[in-house]
Amino acid sequence: MNLKPQLPISEPALSWFLQCCKNARIELAYGSKSKRSLGFFQSVSKSQTGLTGKIHLYSQSNPHRLLFTAIHELSHAIVWLDFDGVVAPHGSEWKAVFTELLEFALHYKFFPEALETPIRTHIQSTVFACSGTDLQLELAFRTYDSHQKPIVLDVPMGSVFQMQGRQFVKVRKLNKRFECKELQTNRLFRVHPLAEIQPISDLF
Numbered sequence: 254m255n256l257k258p259q260l261p262i263s264e265p266a267l268s269w270f271l272q273c274c275k276n277a278r279i280e281l282a283y284g285s286k287s288k289r290s291l292g293f294f295q296s297v298s299k300s301q302t303g304l305t306g307k308i309h310l311y312s313q314s315n316p317h318r319l320l321f322t323a324i325h326e327l328s329h330a331i332v333w334l335d336f337d338g339v340v341a342p343h344g345s346e347w348k349a350v351f352t353e354l355l356e357f358a359l360h361y362k363f364f365p366e367a368l369e370t371p372i373r374t375h376i377q378s379t380v381f382a383c384s385g386t387d388l389q390l391e392l393a394f395r396t397y398d399s400h401q402k403p404i405v406l407d408v409p410m411g412s413v414f415q416m417q418g419r420q421f422v423k424v425r426k427l428n429k430r431f432e433c434k435e436l437q438t439n440r441l442f443r444v445h446p447l448a449e450i451q452p453i454s455d456l457f
């Protein structure tokens with residue numbers, strides 16, 4: 254299946270990524286939305302199909318986050334091909350491949366200039382796992398989202414907001430999260446700064 258017209262990644266990054274997949278004998282699936290994940294790599298038995306595996310990318314409108322996710326999953330595929338899956342999913346081997354691919358992408362300006370520094374900082378950070386854990390990088394990607402939904406980080410302390418149908422007040426900043434109190438139960442929760450919310454003023 255030709256996925257080229259569907260993937261919202263600009264050229265020449267798109268052609269490069271598709272060629273990498275072809276070289277590594279990776280099938281690509283793009284479509285549907287997932288709230289939990291941006292994508293994943295699924296290995297397959299080499300002997301049966303001649304394929305290494307399949308990269309699943311969930312649809313999203315932000316082309317830069319999609320390219321970053323694609324490179325993340327491609328790194329899993331290459332590591333699987335090179336080490337037969339006997340290494341840790343986000344271990345040193347994976348990090349080396351991911352770094353090399355990102356350096357290539359930065360060199361050829363596949364990402365906008367504004368994303369270069371957060372991506373380089375991400376490469377150098379010790380927190381180098383699945384997307385969503387690097388707050389500064391995620392905030393940088395967020396500026397390219399077509400529909401920016403409000404997040405906990407955006408509203409001032411003391412604000413009341415709705416999240417997953419329940420009402421909370423933002424109480425104080427913890428190390429990496431915000432302490433928020435559920436109004437109905439007075440229970441305290443540690444909420445991720447990127448958690449999507451609906452400010453209460455928007456509800457009326």
Ligand SMILES: [Zn+2]
Pocket residue numbers: 325329342343382383
């Ligand atoms: Zn991963």
